[in-house]
Amino acid sequence: MTSVGDQEANFATCQRLAVEAKEAGCCMLFLPECCSFIGRNQQETVSVGEPLNGPAMARFQDLARSTGVWLSLGGFQETGPDPDHIYNTHVILDADGALVTSYRKVHLFNVEVHNGPVLMEARSTAPGTQLIACDSPAGRLGLTVCYDLRFPEVYQRLAFEHGAEIMLVPSAFTKATGEAHWELLLRARAVETQCFVIAAAQAGKHNEKRESYGHALIIDPWGDIIGKLDDPHATGIAVADLDFAKMAKIRERMPIKNHREQGKTCLGWK
Ligand SMILES: O=C(O)CNC(=O)[C@H](CS)NC(=O)CCC(=O)C(=O)O
Numbered sequence: 001m002t003s004v005g006d007q008e009a010n011f012a013t014c015q016r017l018a019v020e021a022k023e024a025g026c027c028m029l030f031l032p033e034c035c036s037f038i039g040r041n042q043q044e045t046v047s048v049g050e051p052l053n054g055p056a057m058a059r060f061q062d063l064a065r066s067t068g069v070w071l072s073l074g075g076f077q078e079t080g081p082d083p084d085h086i087y088n089t090h091v092i093l094d095a096d097g098a099l100v101t102s103y104r105k106v107h108l109f110n111v112e113v114h115n116g117p118v119l120m121e122a123r124s125t126a127p128g129t130q131l132i133a134c135d136s137p138a139g140r141l142g143l144t145v146c147y148d149l150r151f152p153e154v155y156q157r158l159a160f161e162h163g164a165e166i167m168l169v170p171s172a173f174t175k176a177t178g179e180a181h182w183e184l185l186l187r188a189r190a191v192e193t194q195c196f197v198i199a200a201a202q203a204g205k206h207n208e209k210r211e212s213y214g215h216a217l218i219i220d221p222w223g224d225i226i227g228k229l230d231d232p233h234a235t236g237i238a239v240a241d242l243d244f245a246k247m248a249k250i251r252e253r254m255p256i257k258n259h260r261e262q263g264k265t266c267l268g269w270k
Contacts, residue, residue, distance in 0.1 A: 001031070001235045002204040003038040007048065010036055011059055017237055022067040024239045027137040032170045032200040032216070033075030033088070033146050040207045042124035049079045049086040052099060061097035068095045070136055074170020074200050075105065075145050085126040090143045090170060092134055103143035104128025107151055116176035117209060133162035139196070139242060140164050146171040149185050152192065159193035160257050165247065167195050172202035178213025191223040194251050196242050204233040221247045
């Protein structure tokens with residue numbers, strides 16, 4: 001999807017996608033970072049911050065309830081620790097609309113992108129302090145957001161210490177960094193954790209200053225791409241069935257989790 005600075009318009013898009021997901025027989029829909037709002041500047045972003053029991057979340061809870069589809073909201077502007085900062089929070093809602101869990105993005109994108117924008121996320125956003133995994137009808141989820149993708153130890157811990165089976169990487173990747181690294185990093189995280197990866201993506205032009213790479217992907221634990229959205233300007237869903245028997249075979253034939261423990265012992269790591 002292409003979020004803009006209009007919460008009504010973005011919610012209407014999410015609603016349409018949730019109905020499509022229900023009609024396709026999906027148990028869960030994964031929406032990207034900023035699915036409810038992308039501001040033109042930091043003040044706008046901070047100004048839409050709300051607690052997770054506020055009216056903006058209530059609409060998404062109604063949507064989950066009315067469609068019967070679990071929702072991952074890949075990045076929601078949650079009221080932060082002070083008036084100048086929000087949390088960039090990934091929220092999981094169940095089919096009754098109840099909030100299952102939430103994860104506050106830890107790694108903030110303070111980067112001057114070569115041939116791209118200068119984004120200083122920490123000016124408007126405070127970091128989270130905790131990794132989160134939870135069960136869902138799709139499998140056990142490891143929650144991350146966007147730039148977290150570049151920090152592989154997060155995924156190692158989610159897979160091997162929290163038991164995650166599906167890594168969620170909802171994103172608003174920049175066009176320049178997405179072209180270079182998006183698919184490469186997502187497939188690497190899938191292969192090295194032997195997990196599925198579901199990466200919902202913002203796509204196309206949000207405003208005069210912001211454009212996202214798009215190319216939402218669903219990847220299996222062998223690194224094979226099992227769902228994708230090729231058109232970086234279109235809004236839509238990719239649908240996949242997750243083959244957990246294939247995952248079990250991959251893990252059995254190449255027991256990375258055990259070998260990681262052995263390696264840690266050799267190296268004297270805790
Ligand atoms: O600013 C907002 O409204 C919401 N936040 C985002 O879009 C975030 C921070 S600017 N984007 C990323 O993390 C891109 C990472 C990326 O592109 C990379 O790792 O290469």
